[in-house]
Amino acid sequence: MSAPAKAAGLPIGVDNQQIAEVFEEIAELLALQDANPFRIRAYRNAARTLRGEEHPLAERIAAGQALPKLPGIGHDLTEKITELARSGECQLLNRLRREVPPGLGELLQLPGIGPKRAHQLYHELGVDSLAALREAVAGGRVRRLSGFGRTLEDKLRRALASRTSGQQRYLLPQAAAQAGPLLDYLKQLPLVERALIAGSYRRRRDTVGDLDVLLQADAQDGQAMAAVLRFPAIAEVFASGATRASLGLRGGMQVDVRIVAADSFGAALQYFTGSKAHGIALRRRAQAQGCKLNEYGLFRDGNKLAGRNEADIYQALGLPPIPPELREDSGEIDAAEHNRLPRLIELDDLRGDLHCHTNASDGHDSLRQMALAAQRRGWQYLAITEHSRRLSVAHGLDTDRLLRQLDEIDRLNDELHGLTLLKGIEVEILADGSLDLPDELLARLDIVVGAVHSHYQLSRARQTARLQRAMDSPHFNILAHPCGRLLLQREPYPLDIERVIAHAKQRGCFLELNAQPQRLDLDDHCCRLAKHQGVLLSIASDAHRASDFDLLEFGIGQARRGCLEAADALNSRSLAQLRRLLR
């Protein structure tokens, strides 16, 4: 935080992100109060705007600058942002928290319950939690409400009995495992000309909640959908019409299927790829140009301007095609309009991998097998980075075993053509930030990757200081999986990632984007922060077997979401350039 910010007594860390979160909570609470939907929308729009803005508003306010003229933030919201940035408090939010029972939000998780019905349940039956709803359903009171009926009550009873459905998320490979057989089935149907997955899966989000399947077929007579519904692994059909259906697979995932004609396929692909916020922003843009955009095409005065191809939709709106990974309404439309879209990194841009294991520690394949697999990929280099001694569960290497591996790497390098094995280590960063191996040993390595596998519960300040101290080690190069999250299992540890990134910049160190699908750490947001600071990222597989090099695809997906270009990756560099960067 800047000096003027401190002088104004601003609470540390109140930035756009946090203000956006407050605004989103306000929107949700206002919805439960049955407030004017356009007022609610204003808060949601403001939150989106704030997420796309790079400089913390708090600092600008403290520096006496006027708020930038941001779309969707008028006088009222500017005042609220100012109040929030100055005091860290939001009176409106606090009042809403007092007025809306905390359990009411839980009701929104149930199918068929939105803000209106949650509001109705609370005000007409006093239902303020799932438990209270359960009682009201059992007592037959729900079905007597206007707009409710026996069918809806039965639906709620079933949902309350099995609270798990609908909320679960899946890692990308888990989603692929369920999507694969479905796509295979759909593609062999004679009525189906094309089948692909849109939605968050296409946008390469780190986890996906459901699958959006898009089919090109003639939906008119309902035969195509009937054929879809005969897929053997369907457990339940939640809803179905001629063009749309919502299904539950036996594997647990929910699938939304849409059938469209060829001349609308591009529009539908754009529409169902999302994100919702990107779609809304695009439709508003269309509207401002006197057009209407929906899943059938872009129209002006009833005439279709585009629809067959996705790129045509963007072009007709005066934009270059926007890669799916960027479609989150976080500045990409503005960037596209001004021809500032990044040329996103691709898998082929990588010249090697800087984090992998062999059976010397906890990997499955031998050093030679890993090297040959890397060579087959045409890479220039592969860094061998076993765990160090402290990580005994992973059979971490002590000094002697590491020295023996270095000899083995020398012998193999003599044999290999085109590929250079780099001598490395994934050294434990101990609780105090010191490293698990002596400096004189680390000095003999080409590359030192440091990682945290213990003491996750340190305070934010201590964890940050720990990582900074690790980077102060003269031989430290890359901070592996910096935030320590395990998707769907473990939250990242408390960490001031911006400070860590700044320290890496100062020390000439790099951060990793770990491509393991359960990690994807750094996440997309942190990738943008690193790019902004000019800290290169190592997009690394953390392979424990040769086939794990395929996981880099997931890392690339996340990197693209994080706006990274080839030049932002450490391992897009040639071997000679890499050696210079590693000191």
Add this chain to the structure above:
DNA sequence: GCCGTTTTCGGCCCGACTGTTTTCAGTCG
């Protein structure tokens, strides 16, 4: 609450599906 080739009022992204109701509101994506 925001906004303007519709400029201080009256709109606000769009359509399918469901369930309740009898013409439509709510939910969902």
